[in-house]
Amino acid sequence: MLRGTKIVRTILNAAIFVFLEVAALNMLSSSQSAHNFFLAKYSHAFMGKVWGMTQGVRYYASLRKVNDALSEENFYLRLRLLSRGDEAAATGSGEDLLTAAEIGSFRYSPATIVKVGRTGQRNYVIIGSGSEDGVLPQSGIITPNGVVGIVDAVGKHYSYAISFMNAEVNVSARLGREGAVGPMVWDGKRTHGALLKEIPLQFKFQPGDTVFTSGHSSIFPSDIPLGIVGTSRIVNGATYEITVDLFQDMAALRYVTLVTNMGQREIEDLERQEEEGMKDKKK
Amino acid sequence: MLGRADFIIKYLILALIQMLLCNYANFSPYLTLSILPVMVLCIPTKANTTWAMLIAFVTALAIDFLAGGVIGLNALALVPVALIRRPVCDSIFDKELAVRGDDFSIRKYGMPKVVFAIFLVQTLFLLIYVTADGGVQRPFSFSLVRFALSLVAGVLLSIPAAAVLTPDDRV
Numbered sequence: 001m002l003r004g005t006k007i008v009r010t011i012l013n014a015a016i017f018v019f020l021e022v023a024a025l026n027m028l029s030s031s032q033s034a035h036n037f038f039l040a041k042y043s044h045a046f047m048g049k050v051w052g053m054t055q056g057v058r059y060y061a062s063l064r065k066v067n068d069a070l071s072e073e074n075f076y077l078r079l080r081l082l083s084r085g086d087e088a089a090a091t092g093s094g095e096d097l098l099t100a101a102e103i104g105s106f107r108y109s110p111a112t113i114v115k116v117g118r119t120g121q122r123n124y125v126i127i128g129s130g131s132e133d134g135v136l137p138q139s140g141i142i143t144p145n146g147v148v149g150i151v152d153a154v155g156k157h158y159s160y161a162i163s164f165m166n167a168e169v170n171v172s173a174r175l176g177r178e179g180a181v182g183p184m185v186w187d188g189k190r191t192h193g194a195l196l197k198e199i200p201l202q203f204k205f206q207p208g209d210t211v212f213t214s215g216h217s218s219i220f221p222s223d224i225p226l227g228i229v230g231t232s233r234i235v236n237g238a239t240y241e242i243t244v245d246l247f248q249d250m251a252a253l254r255y256v257t258l259v260t261n262m263g264q265r266e267i268e269d270l271e272r273q274e275e276e277g278m279k280d281k282k283k
Numbered sequence: 284m285l286g287r288a289d290f291i292i293k294y295l296i297l298a299l300i301q302m303l304l305c306n307y308a309n310f311s312p313y314l315t316l317s318i319l320p321v322m323v324l325c326i327p328t329k330a331n332t333t334w335a336m337l338i339a340f341v342t343a344l345a346i347d348f349l350a351g352g353v354i355g356l357n358a359l360a361l362v363p364v365a366l367i368r369r370p371v372c373d374s375i376f377d378k379e380l381a382v383r384g385d386d387f388s389i390r391k392y393g394m395p396k397v398v399f400a401i402f403l404v405q406t407l408f409l410l411i412y413v414t415a416d417g418g419v420q421r422p423f424s425f426s427l428v429r430f431a432l433s434l435v436a437g438v439l440l441s442i443p444a445a446a447v448l449t450p451d452d453r454v
Contacts (some may be wrong), residue, residue, distance in 0.1 A: 013332050013366070020340045020362045027355030028415060043348040051306050051350070117352040118309040121417025124352045160352075167417030188421050189312055 041155035048126045048158040052114035066254060073144060106221050107260045109134065111141070113148075113253050114158070121188055123163040123250075125149050129258065130157040139260040140219040146226045146248035147171050148256055150219055165191065165250050173226055173244075174214040175205050181214040184226065184244060191251040194227060199240040205229055211244050218267045221259060290327060293447055297322050298342055302350035313425075315412060315433040319343060319357060320404040321441035323364045324371070325448035328381040332369055339365035353416070360411040364404045375400045388449040397445055398438065405437045 102108070111133075115126040129135050131154050141148040141161055149161040150169065162169055165186045173184035173196055180203040187193040196211060209229040215222025230243035261267070297318060304316045323339045330338065343357035351357055372380055375396050376387045389397050409430050418426045 009331075009333075013336070016333055016336055017362060017366050020336060021359065024340070024343075024355040024359035024362065028353070028359055040348065040354065046349055047352065054306075117306075119305055119351060119353075120312065120315055120356075120412075121421065122353045122356065167420040185420075188417065188425060 040153065040160070041158075044126055044153065044155050044158045044160045047117075048114045048128060052126065052128070070255075102262070104221070105261055105263045107262055109258045109260075111135075111256050111258045113256055116250075116253055117163070118165065118191075118251070121167040123165040124152075125161045125163050125253070127151075127159050127161060127256065127258070128157070130155045130159050132156055135159045135258060136260050138219060138264060139258050141256050142220065142224055142259055143248050143253070143256050146246055147213065147220055147224065148248065148250070148253060151258070163250065164194075171220065171226070172214040172216040173211050174222075175199065175203065175211060175229070175242075176209055177212065177223070179203055179205065179209075181216060182239075184211065187243065192227075192246040192249045194244040194246055196229075196242040196244050197235075197239070199242060201234065201238070201240065203240075205232075205242070207231065218261050218264050219259075287327070290448065294322060294326075294342075297444055297447065298346065301346055305346065305350040305352075311432075313429045313432050314436060315409070315416075315429065316440060317357075317405075317408065317412070317433075317437055318441050318444045319346065319361050320364045320408040320437070321401050321444045322448065323361060324368055324400060324404045325386075325445055326365075326368065327386050328369075328372065329384050332366060335365040335368050336362050356412065356415055359415055360408045363411060364408050367404070367407060371400050371403050375403075386449055388451045389446055390451045394442075398442065401438050401441045401445060402434075405434055405441060409433050409437065 109129075111127045111129045113125050114128040117124040117126075125141070125148065127135070127141065135151060135154050137151055137154055139151040141151065147164050149163040149166075151159050151161045153160040164171065167186070167188065170183035170185045172181060174181045175196070180199045182196050182198040184194050184196045187195050199205075207229050211226045211229060213220045213222055213224040213226060225247060227244040227246040227248075230245050232240045232242040235241045301318055301322075304318070308314075308316045319339075319342065322342065323335060326335050326338060339361045340358050343361040344354070346357050347354045369381060372387060376392050377385075379385075380387065387397065387400075413426050413430045413433070
């Protein structure tokens with residue numbers, strides 16, 4: 001009798017163990033669904049409000065440094081506008097740009113990062129804008145110095161984004177203005193380090209060359225400067241793997257720009273149609 | 284009864300400390316600080332393995348939701364700790380510990396045995412955690428250094444947590 005009870009308990013424990021592990025693994029592997037779950041949206045708001053408050057104190061302490069950087073950036077932006085002959089924009093207040101602006105097929109809007117999660121290899125950021133501010137899932141997050149992440153789940157007032165500092169994120173990047181294109185991933189170690197992979201051996205480059213977004217993805221526009229080329233090594237005798245020193249230090253983030261591809265839905269529809277067409281052909 | 288309430292309060296406070304660690308202890312990508320394994324190890328032996336696994340799952344999920352940001356990661360690594368909690372206690376401390384409804388403490392069994400138990404549960408937790416958290420995408424050497432550093436720091440951090448959760452006069 002006692003032995004029977006023990007066997008039943010062991011089987012029950014094994015069943016519960018398997019169930020809980022599968023549940024955890026499922027949540028982990030389908031991160032987007034998990035973060036779009038209604039409870040997760042409350043947790044994003046909690047993290048943004050509670051943990052973001054303390055980060056706000058830290059930002060406040062470094063406000064002078066931020067102001068200096070913004071002033072410098074403002075100066076160079078005005079110089080660029082003047083060099084293009086757009087004097088009215090260069091001397092204007094730019095109030096019309098405070099909400100959003102559309103350039104080409106991309107819509108740009110300002111946002112503030114309220115929480116940066118840097119606990120391991122799957123990092124995230126929470127931005128203080130949500131669906132009420134017009135944020136859409138799969139929007140890119142950029143700064144003048146590079147790419148920050150991709151919006152994954154959108155709540156009413158906050159949005160959860162997968163950081164570039166995430167083992168599962170890669171950004172299509174190009175060597176120079178017209179060089180080779182390859183996926184760029186976080187190196188996993190530094191807050192300003194990345195690896196540009198799969199660059200064919202015939203392409204020549206020098207340490208110090210600039211790396212830009214390629215524009216091959218539907219999330220980020222092309223020609224955003226990302227960083228400069230560092231050292232390189234040949235992988236499997238076939239391609240280069242290049243270390244990139246990012247311009248944007250991911251540990252110092254506050255003000256960002258959300259970039260939404262207005263034609264993204266159309267592109268996804270086309271891709272879906274193409275996939276369905278391929279399946280039909282196979283049948 | 285007072286002992287159970289006492290344990291629950293301390294357990295919740297340590298869960299809060301773990302949330303603070305998740306948010307503010309971002310010293311290096313090589314370092315993951317967690318006291319969750321020792322919290323599960325110290326669950327009173329009166330709670331059987333099923334209950335321990337459920338407590339571990341709920342605790343880890345709460346941390347994932349409210350502080351960790353990666354839903355399922357802590358839960359995946361912590362449930363196996365709850366599964367091996369009884370066998371670890373039986374083999375290191377006393378086989379009759381659970382039968383008597385008794386709990387281990389540093390004074391009763393000595394620091395080396397408690398540290399060894401913490402080492403075992405922390406090892407299991409970190410093996411799963413580091414593997415699930417980008418272990419496949421990163422070079423093995425990186426994951427190995429991360430595992431080793433996190434293990435040393437985790438064991439050191441867990442000793443005071445164990446002392447808090449397993450006082451000698453617990454009812």
